Amino acid sequence: MRVGLFVTCFNDTLFPASARAVVRVLERLGHDVVFPVTQTCCGQMHFNTGYQRECVPLVRKFVDDFAGIDHVVSPSASCVAMVREFHPRVAEIARDAGLARAVADTSPRVREFTEFLVDVLGVTDVGAAFPHRVTYHPTCHGLRTLGLADRPTRLLRAVRGLRLVDLPEAEQCCGFGGTFALKNADTSVAMGADKSRHVRETGAEVLAAVDNSCLMHVGGLLSRQRSGVRVMHVAEILASGEGP
Amino acid sequence: MSGVWMGMPAFPEAAREALADGQLRANLRTATGTIRAKRAAVVGERADWERLRLAGRAIKDRALRDLDTYLVRLEERVTEAGGVVHWARDAAEANRVVIELVRAAGSDEVVKVKSMATQEIELNEALADAGITAHETDLAELIVQLGQDRPSHILVPAIHRNRSQIRDLFRRAMPGAPADLTDDPVALAAAAREHLRRKFLSAKVAVSGANFAVAETGSLVVVESEGNGRMCLTLPEVLISVVGIEKVVPTWADLEVMLQLLPRSSTGERMNPYTSTWRGVTPGDGPREFHLVLLDNGRTAALADDIGRDALRCIRCSACLNVCPVYERTGGHAYGSVYPGPIGAILTPQLRGVDADPVSASLPYASTLCGACYEVCPVLIDIPKALTHLRGQVVDAHRGKPSAERLGMGLAAWVFARAGRFAAAQRLAALGGRVLARKGRIGRLPGPLAGWSDARDAPVPAEETFREWWLKNRGESR
Ligand code: SF4
Numbered sequence: 103m104r105v106g107l108f109v110t111c112f113n114d115t116l117f118p119a120s121a122r123a124v125v126r127v128l129e130r131l132g133h134d135v136v137f138p139v140t141q142t143c144c145g146q147m148h149f150n151t152g153y154q155r156e157c158v159p160l161v162r163k164f165v166d167d168f169a170g171i172d173h174v175v176s177p178s179a180s181c182v183a184m185v186r187e188f189h190p191r192v193a194e195i196a197r198d199a200g201l202a203r204a205v206a207d208t209s210p211r212v213r214e215f216t217e218f219l220v221d222v223l224g225v226t227d228v229g230a231a232f233p234h235r236v237t238y239h240p241t242c243h244g245l246r247t248l249g250l251a252d253r254p255t256r257l258l259r260a261v262r263g264l265r266l267v268d269l270p271e272a273e274q275c276c277g278f279g280g281t282f283a284l285k286n287a288d289t290s291v292a293m294g295a296d297k298s299r300h301v302r303e304t305g306a307e308v309l310a311a312v313d314n315s316c317l318m319h320v321g322g323l324l325s326r327q328r329s330g331v332r333v334m335h336v337a338e339i340l341a342s343g344e345g346p
Numbered sequence: 347m348s349g350v351w352m353g354m355p356a357f358p359e360a361a362r363e364a365l366a367d368g369q370l371r372a373n374l375r376t377a378t379g380t381i382r383a384k385r386a387a388v389v390g391e392r393a394d395w396e397r398l399r400l401a402g403r404a405i406k407d408r409a410l411r412d413l414d415t416y417l418v419r420l421e422e423r424v425t426e427a428g429g430v431v432h433w434a435r436d437a438a439e440a441n442r443v444v445i446e447l448v449r450a451a452g453s454d455e456v457v458k459v460k461s462m463a464t465q466e467i468e469l470n471e472a473l474a475d476a477g478i479t480a481h482e483t484d485l486a487e488l489i490v491q492l493g494q495d496r497p498s499h500i501l502v503p504a505i506h507r508n509r510s511q512i513r514d515l516f517r518r519a520m521p522g523a524p525a526d527l528t529d530d531p532v533a534l535a536a537a538a539r540e541h542l543r544r545k546f547l548s549a550k551v552a553v554s555g556a557n558f559a560v561a562e563t564g565s566l567v568v569v570e571s572e573g574n575g576r577m578c579l580t581l582p583e584v585l586i587s588v589v590g591i592e593k594v595v596p597t598w599a600d601l602e603v604m605l606q607l608l609p610r611s612s613t614g615e616r617m618n619p620y621t622s623t624w625r626g627v628t629p630g631d632g633p634r635e636f637h638l639v640l641l642d643n644g645r646t647a648a649l650a651d652d653i654g655r656d657a658l659r660c661i662r663c664s665a666c667l668n669v670c671p672v673y674e675r676t677g678g679h680a681y682g683s684v685y686p687g688p689i690g691a692i693l694t695p696q697l698r699g700v701d702a703d704p705v706s707a708s709l710p711y712a713s714t715l716c717g718a719c720y721e722v723c724p725v726l727i728d729i730p731k732a733l734t735h736l737r738g739q740v741v742d743a744h745r746g747k748p749s750a751e752r753l754g755m756g757l758a759a760w761v762f763a764r765a766g767r768f769a770a771a772q773r774l775a776a777l778g779g780r781v782l783a784r785k786g787r788i789g790r791l792p793g794p795l796a797g798w799s800d801a802r803d804a805p806v807p808a809e810e811t812f813r814e815w816w817l818k819n820r821g822e823s824r
Contacts, residue, residue: 125820288358
């Protein structure tokens, strides 16, 4: 199958290893990954911060960049949520019926990586091996907006050697929230402090999630605390080992 | 602290103060945790909960769509039943009406049923200025009033206090409180009861709000847990109810749905202990005079907004507060308004105007958009959607005024417009990262990003971006 990769501007710049992991897993499963090199950003930061007019050209660009690709996959639940839930709203704000039609065509074809593996490819065992104690934080956009439910953990449970331990109060937000992390830094850190405390309570070596933005926040705290806990995108865990 | 909200600092500063209060955070954590669990249990036992929510939303939407019709019908029915209806455009008008009515009754004190609308218009303060004393009779409101404090939760206004703090307050500020009062909840309630009984029996005028106003029948409905509200609604000679215009529901049958949604969502009970409902006046039974003050105070402006209007469906259950991770950390005072938490973050800026004051402009940003509120709201208000919508209004209201954020966002939009520009920006970021990095992490960021690195390390931008890797290893093919 030909699969388009929407890397997201954030992962492209800060966490390229997660995107390479997506390529590795998909290619190992025998699929053909394409990367439209003109892509940049879905507009999530602008939209969520209130710069919705500035977001309109980014949405136009997104639908152009991914036109004609049947399946688009991305290692970011929050960017996928932006595309699926809010690109239609941006088209509405722009009062552009043509854009609305283009969005209605593109948006449903964009899926979060674990969602794509389980729902479209029908795999839960990607042949990975990762002999470590791992805990999983369901990020809010993945959990509530996309409804990923147990897809990421089903994939993790199938990884050889991986021991998945429950995170207390897992479903509570980590406090990242995009520009919230800067605008309301104190509250953001207070929330993240509780999340990182719960992570440490599990005794896990690795905290995994499907959003590097949230991991950057909790990971930043864990690193400052010299906790020794690593944060990793689920895709990187699924790419470890020899494969099927 | 006084009962007045104006002049509060914007959310981030107010939150910082609250976060420093360890006792407050402990009180909030315990209280919200308990009520969250209770709600989840009683909601979980209803297989038709999602259908009830849909029905609740439909009822409120129907009422709001034809609000003009239903309000006039309500006025007709209330008048037929012997009540008098007053229309108040804003807080000042509503307060003036109430003051005149109290004076006409020849009284200088009122007993009050817990009510959000009267707090919104700061009625107690207006009454005090007119020489009229208001006695709050809801236990938690009494605690707030005695402490000259502000409410911090819709349903449990004194949620920020624990029982030993309440005992100390009663001893200090409640006339007639026993000197040996303990912090046993039963003893505290008994002391408050002694104090309140005297007021119920002496007051000639009562002021209430209402949870629902039924257009079809002209009935008002108050739900409560203590029975003190019912005392106020039945004992005094004159009853004045101040009710927001969005409280109207079309028919009596609609209450079947609303009275299931409300207690389960708010107190985590299958049914609330006291549901009082009345129509006009009944000779020889209850108040001799009934006045209904219908309050707009910004509601018609909210109604005109296609997304913002959803906030008018709110039935003030406070479920969204109890699940909100921001509220749990900061408490209610940080929201600078009588409506705290997620609902406050979307309602206050609409009632006051997004640009009215620094608090209102900061509230739509007082959320991570995690969506926990939307998940529990009994009338399905998509609070995250309303928050981003209002953020757009805040930004648009400030267009033309330069700011670092606006500059940054404009620049980012320009960069993202072309992949080439973006790649160049990535190279710059990598360069900056190399300068700042120590042992694979960045401990201090410059300028506006410093707020990040006060408590959090930052990642170092990769040596090789993904697109560089792709071009090198997979070539230019799409
Ligand atoms: S917004 Fe919804 S959950 Fe929050 S108080 Fe109102 S009705 Fe309850």
